Amino acid sequence: MLVSLVALGLSSAALAEEVQVAVASNFTAPAKVIAADFEKATGHKVVLSFGSTGKFYTQIKNGAPFDVFLAADDTTPAKLEKEDGIVANSRFTYATGKLVLWSAKADYVDAKGEILKKGTFAHIAVASPKLAPYGAAAVETMNKLGVYDALQPKFVTGENIGQTFSFVSSGNAELGFVALSQVFENGKLKSGSGWIVPANLHEPIRQDAVILTHGKDNKAAAEWATYLKSEPVKAIIRSFGYDL
CATH class of the missing domain: 3.40.190.10 (Periplasmic binding protein-like II)
Incomplete structure (x- = not known):
């Protein structure tokens, strides 16, 4: 264009x-x-x-x-x-930006993000909150949901949101918090399954x-x-x- x-x-x-x-x-x-x-x-x-x-x-x-x-x-x-x-x-x-909890697997992440409370996974990818604002938003979201302490041992940490996306897309983590722009095209997810995090769960x-x-x-x-x-x-x- x-x-x-x-x-x-x-x-x-x-x-x-x-x-x-x-x-x-x-x-x-x-x-x-x-x-x-x-x-x-x-x-x-x-x-x-x-x-x-x-x-x-x-x-x-x-x-x-x-x-x-x-x-x-x-x-x-x-x-x-x-x-x-x-x-x-x-x-x-x-x-x-918008934050999304995403998995490369279809039907893995439910539409309300309840999987975070169930914790039925071995690894969750999160960008470093010190280096990446999307990582800071993910941590804030998990704290507001009351699941941060339970999930922290399962973190696979990327130094940026690109590396974090790679962890999930490659299967090294079953799911993770990534930028919606990485998985979104023409008004829908390109693949996998995801939960778009409500804006009230983290700072804009x-x-x-x-x-x-x-x-x-x-x-x-x-x-x-x-x-x-x-x-x-x-x-x-x-x-x-x-x-x-």
């Missing part, structure tokens, strides 16, 4: 540049689609790197040459803003984007940020199960 250069206020005569984008693992699939469309629309090149928000923060503080950061939370970009690590007024929420997973100081003079970085706010791109983001 291409967005017109006129609608974005982009100049077709602008020299193509490269933008380095650090992307939270949960946003891998939509980011690839959006980047491909952006390259077609602008001529710029997008280099995507995927990982945990916590690790990206450390890398950015240590001088990693990222121009734009698409985090899995709003607190890390806000922290970078306070530390003068971003372009002024560049922070905005590009998506609100507001995902903010920022142009980092490294990208302050990069025209492609500014245009990428503008592109993310366009209506066609918002439609792509919604199609992967995010709220806006």
